[in-house]
Amino acid sequence: MNTVTARQQVAVSITDFILERDAMGKLILSTSAGQRYVGVLPVRAFPIQSPDEGISMVTPDGEELAWIEKLSDVAQPSQTLIREELATREFMPVISEIVGVTSFSTPCTWSVTTDRGATDFVLRGDEDIRRIGTDGCLLIADSHGIQYLVRDQFALNAHSKKILDRFL
Numbered sequence: 001m002n003t004v005t006a007r008q009q010v011a012v013s014i015t016d017f018i019l020e021r022d023a024m025g026k027l028i029l030s031t032s033a034g035q036r037y038v039g040v041l042p043v044r045a046f047p048i049q050s051p052d053e054g055i056s057m058v059t060p061d062g063e064e065l066a067w068i069e070k071l072s073d074v075a076q077p078s079q080t081l082i083r084e085e086l087a088t089r090e091f092m093p094v095i096s097e098i099v100g101v102t103s104f105s106t107p108c109t110w111s112v113t114t115d116r117g118a119t120d121f122v123l124r125g126d127e128d129i130r131r132i133g134t135d136g137c138l139l140i141a142d143s144h145g146i147q148y149l150v151r152d153q154f155a156l157n158a159h160s161k162k163i164l165d166r167f168l
């Protein structure tokens with residue numbers, strides 16, 4: 001198999017490639033034509049709304065090699081490798097409860113419970129809370145750039161909703 005540079009690549013369909021890891025842990029995409037791309041990365045097109053749809057396999061330079069409509073269509077073990085790689089690259093705690101805030105003016109410190117445990121973060125301004133779609137989904141950015149997800153603001157407990165309403 002020959003290793004191909006980013007300039008020589010041609011996009012392939014999901015049935016035309018196999019993924020594996022090298023000794024350094026990098027993903028290698030091999031096509032049915034014998035081309036081999038080292039260090040490829042999966043990138044979600046819609047990480048919040050449709051995390052398992054629209055995934056692009058790109059080179060470290062950001063050039064697309066393959067487009068995956070649905071991750072479930074990819075054969076094993078390639079599907080597992082893509083999921084593992086995405087999990088190591090993406091960190092987005094999901095807020096399940098807003099315990100309290102230091103102030104209703106910004107900047108302020110929020111105490112929250114997430115799927116990864118309890119934490120505190122600083123909200124710089126109201127503009128750091130963004131609505132995603134129309135189903136009550138919110139994305140909250142802290143002062144360090146970490147993104148917190150609220151899957152459904154209407155499903156939060158009454159105390160959390162009351163705090164959140166003050167900032168929206």
